[in-house]
Amino acid sequence: MRIDIVGAGSLGKLFAARLAASGTEVRLWCRTREQSDTLNRDGLLLYEPGRPEPVRPENGRLQAYPIEEFAARLSGGSPDWILLAVKQNVLHRDLAEPLSQLRGNGVRVVCLQNGGGHLAMLRERLPDARLYAAVTTEGATGRSLREVTHAGKGETWIGEYDGGSGADHSEDAIPLQKVLEAAGFTTGLSNEVDTLIYRKMLVNAVINPLTAIWRVRNGELLDSEARLDAMRLLCDESVRILASCGIDAGNDAWERIVAVCRSTSDNTSSMLADVLAGRETEVRWINGHLAALAESSGTEAPLNRMATRLVEGMIAKER
Numbered sequence: 232m233r234i235d236i237v238g239a240g241s242l243g244k245l246f247a248a249r250l251a252a253s254g255t256e257v258r259l260w261c262r263t264r265e266q267s268d269t270l271n272r273d274g275l276l277l278y279e280p281g282r283p284e285p286v287r288p289e290n291g292r293l294q295a296y297p298i299e300e301f302a303a304r305l306s307g308g309s310p311d312w313i314l315l316a317v318k319q320n321v322l323h324r325d326l327a328e329p330l331s332q333l334r335g336n337g338v339r340v341v342c343l344q345n346g347g348g349h350l351a352m353l354r355e356r357l358p359d360a361r362l363y364a365a366v367t368t369e370g371a372t373g374r375s376l377r378e379v380t381h382a383g384k385g386e387t388w389i390g391e392y393d394g395g396s397g398a399d400h401s402e403d404a405i406p407l408q409k410v411l412e413a414a415g416f417t418t419g420l421s422n423e424v425d426t427l428i429y430r431k432m433l434v435n436a437v438i439n440p441l442t443a444i445w446r447v448r449n450g451e452l453l454d455s456e457a458r459l460d461a462m463r464l465l466c467d468e469s470v471r472i473l474a475s476c477g478i479d480a481g482n483d484a485w486e487r488i489v490a491v492c493r494s495t496s497d498n499t500s501s502m503l504a505d506v507l508a509g510r511e512t513e514v515r516w517i518n519g520h521l522a523a524l525a526e527s528s529g530t531e532a533p534l535n536r537m538a539t540r541l542v543e544g545m546i547a548k549e550r
């Protein structure tokens with residue numbers, strides 16, 4: 232099997248390293264030529280907790296390329312699977328166009344993005360693609376262009392996005408599931424992946440903007456009544472929005488958010504990391520997406536709209 236992993240951030244590197252080390256042919260698409268050159272010259276290293284030696288894929292199993300060559304190289308034949316491990320903004324800005332060249336060849340794409348909006352966008356551009364969404368709780372921290380630490384073992388759930396078509400080709404993902412399992416990832420197939428995506432979105436909609444606004448680590452959100460109260464308000468509004476669209480956030484939404492704060496207490500959330508680096512954040516596809524859902528169902532979303540604007544405004548100021 233050949234898998235193209237698009238995005239060589241921490242999650243992309245984690246999947247690439249484990250898959251290539253277990254015998255899958257991997258092409259890893261990097262944001263810069265500097266990164267692809269470094270990876271091809273010096274190799275990718277994955278540090279696993281408790282293991283003195285890093286995992287290092289064998290020569291030839293992993294080839295890195297700069298993303299600017301993506302469209303050109305796709306014409307040489309598409310891979311069995313494309314795993315999109317880029318952030319929402321990169322997907323919408325840099326990849327929508329090159330990916331639309333795959334129109335007509337029934338390609339299989341797995342999306343690992345947080346938030347929403349991307350699957351509908353891809354469905355429009357790739358009407359005949361098999362689109363799958365994946366939700367993962369694997370934790371990875373980048374150390375350098377070619378090094379990544381597996382920060383926390385998690386689970387990955389994959390399911391087909393039907394985009395309203397009602398088709399179900401989930402079982403087509405069984406070979407991918409096997410390859411991921413062989414690479415050491417606990418992987419399941421789900422026909423309720425939409426629900427999993429929305430539940431993850433809810434967690435991100437509360438933790439990410441608040442950590443970015445207060446510049447605190449995830450665990451520090453639990454440190455004061457004021458922070459907890461703001462979290463509860465954002466959680467309640469988001470659960471209401473999802474319910475207004477017929478999406479069940481589960482009875483334990485609040486408990487799940489608190490549990491994630493605890494289990495990732497030392498983490499800098501991805502949104503805070505983006506704000507600190509002066510990069511565009513994913514707030515538009517998380518809280519902004521919830522606000523858009525609210526609008527479509529005639530519900531109010533003042534807190535999600537405010538969270539979106541506050542985080543977007545921070546970046547505008549810091550640039």
Ligand code: KPL
Nearest residue numbers: 438495498499500501502
């Ligand atoms: O997914 C995350 C993120 O930072 O984007 C959480 C779960 C909040 C962990 O940091």
